[in-house]
Amino acid sequence: MSLAASSINVNLSGNVILKDISVEFPTGKIIGLIGPNGAGKSTLMRVLAGLQMIESGQISLNHQPLNTFSRQALAKEITYLPQTGECHWPMTVERVVMLGRHPHLNTHRLDDVNIQAVEQAIKEADIEHLIGRPVNELSGGERARVMLARALATQSNILLADEPIVSLDPRHQIEVMVLLQTLAQKGKTVIVVLHELHLAMRYCQQLILLDKGQKVSEGTSADVLTEANLQEIYGVGALFGEHQGNKWVLPWLDNKKGKV
């Protein structure tokens, strides 16, 4: 399943949100969308999920325009995990995860295949101990993992995750990134919005840097996460290093204004 966007333009109430964005998402890779607040990352995710009206441009899935797919057909191919993990009723964890199977079901009754998918997703997101708890009583991080499990349960080929690790503790952040890596190795396309630049550097095979609605840089982490880019786009300096063959980056701003 290949996903591509060409010359996407989005305006919201007169403001340019995305300007002439063209990107291709190769299968079997984790692609990170990064950029400062308001860069247009979440809007691009909604565009790719077919949830956002666009002024001009085209999104294609398997070389076919996205709008030729029905909602249900699209739901089997693309899973969208939004930033806000809203759930309006106090449903239990496993019932929320089960909703991820919706595109594959025609009744309320679950057969073994569907139950297995739910169980696997629960195991992968490490929320087995939360089963039976109402989702509105969980902490922010626990809730984020439940929503991730819901997304995993669909078992689609393309996963769009908008800041899936932002509220997680360090260990779960790394575990989720490893999980996404495993999915990519199985041939899925994982597109993820990240603010954690060190994890983006370590786990994303490709990075797309957005700023003010425009694509400013694209490529491997070595190409994108340069000192110059961080200074220009994020307005921070950076410390770089290497540990066991893995490069790391630490955004850094000296106490003295603007100097690194």
Added chain:
Amino acid sequence: MQVKTSLNTRRQETLLTLMLTSILFILFAFSLVVGDVNINIINGLSDIFNNKSTLNAIIFEEIRLPRTLLAMLIGASLGLSGAALQGMVRNPLAEPGVIGVSASAALGAVIVFYFGLASAIPMALPLGGIAGALVAVLFLYLLTKNNNSMLTLILAGVAVSSLASALTALALNLSPNPYASLEIFFWLMGSLADRSFTHVWLILPATLLGWWLMLSTRRDLDVLSLGEDTAQSLGVQLQKLNKRIILGAALAVGAAVSVSGGIGFVGLVVPHLLRRYVGYQPGRLLLSSALGGAVLLLAADITVRLLPTQQELKIGVLTALLGAPFFLHLILKSKREWAS
């Protein structure tokens, strides 16, 4: 992992459905026996089959049976519509009465009465109710489209109710015939007394269509709990879902109110009591709420027949007396949500 057993809680739900159905069955039988006149059901039934017009047969066939059927139909419509509307706007306070749908339906029916259309074309009565209900549901939907907070919902309900009541009062005020006004006034209080099979047949098509429209959204409603974006990304056609519930609730409630007058709070109380037994899934709640609504309204109707009051208590007065404190309790319980 106990996911399998926990997800297949069908036993609990089947038990709930069975329980509600059997209670309904018992109440149905009871409702045929209870009334001002003691009639012998067995004799009545055999008289009907033998085409004998005895008093037993007439009371049974023309008074008690239609009244019982109407209580079940209307109760089911109110319970189901409450559950469906709550699922659509994702708010437990949505209810045909509270949000002004019943009042608007009543206004529609009053307009039909006022112009004397009801006696000329019987079908005009349910159609007037449905039109009134439709306007209110559409208004509610537009108001809560981008903001489904408790405050918006309640205020929208107050506004719609006030406007509909004001226009109804205006119609009564300007009515040239004071007796007709009084009749409409009593009708507005909500009652199932003195209804016939004509009323059953009049509202049956719209009611069944409304039920079908609402029940057809049951799986999509569950997914809508996760918000509109997620629901759409999981394959829900949002426009279609909203249209079906708006039209379905307007058909069912409009038809119900045009025959019974205003009966409030059934759609609020029933889903609230049953929600926990279906795992808080709004889609699974629909069928149980329909059954629960039928049970509640039939029980209420039997109660007003049994109460030793000089004049029979109107069923709408009884449900309001019991429902309003319940509504208050629900608001106080969810007070912290008001901040959002």
